[in-house]
Amino acid sequence: MKRIFALVGLLLALGVHAASDVLSPQQFTEEFRAALAAALPDATVAVVEPLHLTIKAPEGETARAFLDNAYSEYSRAPEDKSDVIARYVASFAESTKEPGPLDPQQIVPVVKDRAWSKEARRAARARGGKAPAEQVIEELNDDLVIVYAEDTPQNIRYFGPKDLQEAGVQKDKLRALAIENLRRILPHHEAVKGPLVSMMTAGSDYVPSLLLLDEVWSAEELGVEGEIVIAVPTRDVLLFTGSNNKEGVKKLRELAKKTAADGPYSLTDRLFVYRGGKFERF
Known part of the structure; x- marks a missing residue:
């Protein structure tokens, strides 16, 4: 739910934090290293440089952990620091294990x-x-x-x-x-309506994959004017408006460029239109 509110804040241009509220990359890296070391007590976790760690297993193998995306996500919502660190630590800890057969x-x-x-x-x-x-x-x-x-x-x-x-x-x-x-696997998708641009939510990891679900994309049900025009600037942001909403399309372009440039897990700042049962370049 916190993530949904953060993304709604994107549409409303809210949620700006003062630089003094945010840990420096070095401070964040040190705190992350301590959390990862606690999760992997048999490994040696060391700081190479800000946002770059090494994880040395007891067997001698060394893996690298880059914290750029974690720090970027934290910087956008400093109040979620504990959650961000916990999720990324769990992800890195799992990635050090030998994968089993594909399910x-x-x-x-x-x-x-x-x-x-x-x-x-x-x-x-x-x-x-x-x-x-x-x-x-x-x-x-x-x-x-x-x-x-x-x-x-x-x-x-x-x-x-x-x-x-x-x-x-x-x-x-x-x-x-x-x-x-x-x-x-996906949580139930939901359209968060805005006056010019709206947003589709469905968890965080697979939001752009909603493009593959035909049942989501009905202009009538989504209440857009004309064809559905969308942007997927990052892994967890999917914005849409109607092709006949000129101000909406203009705002969508602005948000797509800004979010793709500033957000973690950047995808593309291009716009796409739903036409003939598939998305093509707008």
Whole structure:
């Protein structure tokens, strides 16, 4: 619920915090390191630099933890510091464990921009980390793709074709299976109406994946003028208005650019229109 109010605040241009209310990157990193060390008592957690930790397992293997997204999320809502740290600590702690076999009932479709996979690999190499494994990716439109992943208790685990084969899932049935799982896993979606731009909520991790659920996108039910125009600037923000609402479209563009530039887990500042049962560039 706190996250919903924070996002509504985005529409209302509220929620600005003074710099003095926010920990510095160094202070945040030290506090995060202590929490992660407590969660992994057998590992050695050390600070490399602000927002960069190393996690050395007893066996000698070393993993890296980058806190950029955690700090960005915390900076936007400092009052949620404990929740942010707890969620990211749980995610990092789970990621240090060896993954088990892929569970077909937990496969979900994650909507990303086309450059995401290449950028993830480039960023990992630049930071000296391990490059992401091969992924199973399907085209959605000219700008967006579907990356298939496994929804785990604390993470989103991307997998490759070999994992899919070993799990006995046929590629031509993957999308239908993932969408059905998504319907089961996602919290109930809700439209938060605004005078110019409205917002669709459904938890936080898979909000852009709502683009794949045809039952969500009815201009009449959503109360928009003309065709549905949407923006998915980050992983947890989906905004929409009507194509005939000129001021709404203008505001949507402004919010998409600002949120994609400032928010954690940035996606794209492009706008898309729902036409012929699918989303295409607006």
